[in-house]
Amino acid sequence: MRYTDIAIVGGGLAGSTAAAMLGRAGIPTILIDPHPVYPPDLRCEKLDGGQVAILRKTGLAEAVLRAATHDGQVWLARFGYLLDKKPSDQHGILYDTLVNTIRAEISSDVQTIHAKATAISTSTERQKIALSNGDEISARLVVLANGLNVGLRHTIGIERRVISECHSITVGFDFTPVGRPTFDFPALTYYPERSRHRMAYLTLFPIGNVMRANLMVYRRMDDPWFRQLRQTPEQALLAIMPGLRRIAGKFKVTGQIKIRPADLYESSGHQQPGLVLVGDAFATSCPAAGTGTGKVFTDVERLCNLYIPDWLSTDGMDADKIAGFYDDPVKRACDAASTAKAYHLRSLSTANGLSWRAQRWARFIVRAGEGLLRQLHDRPTAGSDVQEAASRPYPGTAGVTR
Structure with a gap:
């Protein structure tokens, strides 16, 4: 049995950020995740200025920004016409690079165990976690940051309620100029030409020397358009954005095309003693709305800067104490804005009223x-x-x- 104050289950963006913050604060912490190096994953691939502002409150912004690519300016276009060239504070960074950069900032005082949590039992005093390697951990508080993995939560009565199935789909790929070394634009956001194309926007932004593309659409996973996209990607893109070539010139899609659907869901039964949910483990956001990373940073910043130090200063870890985090006005406003933007952007992109x-x-x-x-x-x-x-x-x- 290993003893600690905080046990974090899940070493993605939320869990790794929490571990780095708690380690810097000198709070005894154990991070549990099966991956020694976080693997490639199609999730957040850039940070905007608002998200960086929240990240600065965690103390981790400088390390992340050194690993990211700043675009400085973004072109806005629709119908094949350039609308604006506006200053931009976007920072391109692949999700696995983001997570592994934050992991590198975790203090050596934080124990990291490469295993899976298989069972959790909670109480008002100490919580017990059983691991796949046979170890057991006793902690005052368990931070569940295991994202979309719902199995462990179900064993302790936490349910997931889907409120919008396949709300949006993110398509990620590399976007390469043909016949010239670079594009004219430093970054580009191309808006949909017709509502029937069921897209929110295409965003092109640099990561290192590569122009990365994230296309946000509102379709079913069995839509034949996705098959066309895999077979003839350039033609599939021009079918829904005929004016794109006028702005981007001749291009080709390179590298692997990754497609990730996103459900919107929220949790119930989560107000339990000794346990707190952060990030996607609590509720998901729509990638097209671009609020997910800010939502994660807000959760972790409030939890680690404010609530955990306060909770540890008194005995016990009952559900009423932990409820303060879920009721935090900054967190609640962030969650509400994220959900509202998800629905508004979908209607704005596809509704014909x-x-x-x-x-x-x-x-x-x-x-x-x-x-x-x-x-x-x-x-x-x-x-x-x-x-x-x-x-x-x-x-x-x-x-x-x-």
Whole structure:
């Protein structure tokens, strides 16, 4: 039997971040995960400025940013027309690189056991975890950060309720220029041309010397379009984004095409003594909405900076004490915003009601207007040049039909 204050089950993004934070705080911690090196996985592949701001509260941002690629600017396009070139604070990084970078920041004082947790028993004082290697752990608190693996949770009465099956699908691949060494854009977001194509957007961003593509769509996994995508990827992409070649030029899809569906679900029965759920173990988010990483960082930052030090300062670990984390106003606001954005983006991308169509056109016009203003602001302000620019239609607003 090994004794510790905190036992973390799962060494993905949530679990590894928690282990690194608790280790730096000098809190006795054991991390349990079967993988000595976290394997490749299609999940978060970039961080935006808001997510980096939360990551800074964990003390791990500098290490992560050194391993990531900053784009600096993103082009926005729709219908084959450039709408804007706006400053960007996106940082491209593959998910396994992100997790392994954070793991490298875990203090040597944190014990890491490469095994699976097979059983958990909880109480108001100490919790016991049985491992696949025969070891047992006694901890004051168990942090469940094992993502989508529901088997262990079911054994202790925690259920998963799916609220939107296959809510969205993420497609990841490398995007390579043909006939030239690089693309003209540092990063690109291409918005859907027609609601019938059932896509949220295509985002292209650099990771090292590679242009990475994440395509977010709303389809069923048995949609024949996915078979076409695997067989003739360039033609499949141009079938739903005919104007893409006008912005990107000739391109080819390289490397493995990875496809990952995402269900939205929430947990019940999780308010138990000695046990707390974080990240996807508690509730999932929609990758298309881009809120998942921020949600994980928010969970772990609140838990490790605020609640765990407070809980350990008093005896016991009853359910009422742990309920404070689930009721935390920052966490609740983050969870609610994540869910709301997931549903709003899906409707905005696919619904054909008059209000949704109006919203799509409004966003298009606003982006084109912002781009025109930015173009005028960045141009030399000689009077004749300004008059000429003002009289010439901006590419994002000319020749567009619906």
